[in-house]
Amino acid sequence: MAPWYDRAGRLSLLKLSVFIGLFLPALWLAGLALMQDLGARPLNTAIHFAGLWMVRFLLITLAITPARKLFRWAELILVRRMLGVAAFAYGLLHLALYVVDQNFDLMRVASEIWLRIYLTIGFVALLGLLALAVTSTDGWVRRLGGKRWQALHRIVYPAAVLGMIHFFMQSKLNIFDAALMAGFFLWLMGYRLWARWGEIGSVPSLLALGALAAVATAFAESGWYAVATRVPALKVLEANLGFAVGIRPAWWVLFVALGVTLAVMLRRALMKKTRPRAATRLALDRAS
Secondary structure, eight states: OOTTBOTTSOBOHHHHHHHHHHHHHHHHHHHHHHTTOSOSSHHHHHHHHHHHHHHHHHHHHHHHHHHHHHHTOGGGGGGHHHHHHHHHHHHHHHHHHHHHHTTTOHHHHHHHHHHOHHHHHHHHHHHHHHHHHHTOSHHHHHHHOHHHHHHHGGGHHHHHHHHHHHHHHHHTTOOHHHHHHHHHHHHHHHHHHHHHHSOOOSHHHHHHHHHHHHHHHHHHHHHHHHHHHOOOHHHHHHHHHSSTTOOOHHHHHHHHHHHHHHHHHHHHHHHHHHHHHHHHHHHHHHHO
């Protein structure tokens, strides 16, 4: 069955839209390459571009569960596997471009992956995504059984952690994107932990989660700079408190978390308005 159909064989506009969207970053990269607009080191830029989108699609995949629950949008489950496979595909492109950058010398590529710890970490993360992509079909769910399949697919969490570590290590001094993605990952993991041990979804809990994720992002960024560059952690934390050096990742995490909270509030307000109308229509239909 084509990926834009639901399980009943009907066209799903959601699945079709997401399926098309998955190719847009690759088309954008191809356009930049054709226009020779990838900078002085085009292959290096393309490698980082593909890796960034791997992480983005992985985080979007992890965001499906909270989005379904917070917005009561059950149909989102239809695109989760598609997004997960896309994350692996961009990770594979990331590796393939690295092979091209090494002039297709596979022995050298293998040696670099073995000797450079950040490449080893990234490769292990990609192997994890490969296992998830291969077993993402309904056939594998039947072969493994629901519980074992779900247990296997929890690999996504350590794979995401390894991907984040690889992102930080290969970013060297400019870790803005890595810290930002790590902040979103912390929010997503915080949501899951909160949901396991208590009620999550109320406006106060979402506000608290957003604040905690932002603070954790600030500490992650400052800690990384302190370890990797010997820059005093307090100076980086001070930079996170203001906007003198631009809007830091911690602020963006907080802004996005506040945006999610506002969207949840609006969604619930609209649902409250539509429920009385639906009840009124039902009563009139029964009366007639």
